[in-house]
Amino acid sequence: MLMTTKENSRPTFRIKPDFRKEEVQRAAEALERLEEKFPNVGCTLNYENPFEMLVAAILLTQSTEQSVNLVTGRLFATYPTPEALMKANRGDLESIIRSTGFYRQKAKYLTETARILVEKFDATVPNNLLEITQLPGVARKIGNLILGELYDTNEGIQVDTQIHRIVGRLGLSNGKITSKVEHDLMRTIPQEDWNKAPYLFTAAANHYCNAKRPACHACPLQDICPSSNSKD
Numbered sequence: 001m002l003m004t005t006k007e008n009s010r011p012t013f014r015i016k017p018d019f020r021k022e023e024v025q026r027a028a029e030a031l032e033r034l035e036e037k038f039p040n041v042g043c044t045l046n047y048e049n050p051f052e053m054l055v056a057a058i059l060l061t062q063s064t065e066q067s068v069n070l071v072t073g074r075l076f077a078t079y080p081t082p083e084a085l086m087k088a089n090r091g092d093l094e095s096i097i098r099s100t101g102f103y104r105q106k107a108k109y110l111t112e113t114a115r116i117l118v119e120k121f122d123a124t125v126p127n128n129l130l131e132i133t134q135l136p137g138v139a140r141k142i143g144n145l146i147l148g149e150l151y152d153t154n155e156g157i158q159v160d161t162q163i164h165r166i167v168g169r170l171g172l173s174n175g176k177i178t179s180k181v182e183h184d185l186m187r188t189i190p191q192e193d194w195n196k197a198p199y200l201f202t203a204a205a206n207h208y209c210n211a212k213r214p215a216c217h218a219c220p221l222q223d224i225c226p227s228s229n230s231k232d
């Protein structure tokens with residue numbers, strides 16, 4: 001159900017009490033346990049302003065936060081503003097970001113994004129999903145990450161391969177594509193948890209819910225997970 005409040009005109013979602021009742025309860029229990037287990041999860045990208053966060057998030061596609069952090073110090077020092085990045089020499093830029101993978105495509109995304117920021121958004125990072133996903137290299141997943149991190153907004157839920165896998169095993173979505181999984185999660189998890197939930201699911205996936213051999217015997221969700229292979 002979509003609602004608005006007087007204090008905040010941004011739409012908010014309320015889960016109907018009986019809607020997906022089992023899934024709602026299982027998700028709430030899972031998130032509570034994971035928060036106890038992993039109290040400090042969150043974005044570990046290094047950045048000092050919204051522009052740097054946007055650039056780092058674009059580099060994160062098909063890479064890791066650790067790999068991105070290895071290149072962004074030099075990158076931000078060389079191109080500290082959208083104006084500088086839009087004029088970057090393509091070869092120089094590619095060589096700085098090369099180790100993050102898909103560097104040619106990412107270099108194109110970065111210079112084009114910088115140009116659009118300057119020409120359309122007054123060199124500032126948009127604060128809503130509709131506008132931020134107009135930037136090259138910023139699909140819905142990255143858009144949700146940036147908005148949650150920079151503006152604490154929660155318009156959607158980040159879903160990647162790992163989250164897709166663990167959410168499926170937990171019986172919270174049987175979606176085949178990430179947009180369907182995101183939609184199911186948005187109907188299952190309270191909106192105030194939309195930013196935090198992906199980090200908790202990712203931590204659980206990294207520690208226990210391996211693609212080939214999930215360590216269900218050690219997983220704190222073992223007794224509530226329909227896919228558990230452990231009866232201990």
Ligand code: SF4
Nearest residue numbers: 209214216219222225
């Ligand atoms: S119990 Fe097993 S399948 Fe379920 S979330 Fe944990 S590791 Fe994954």
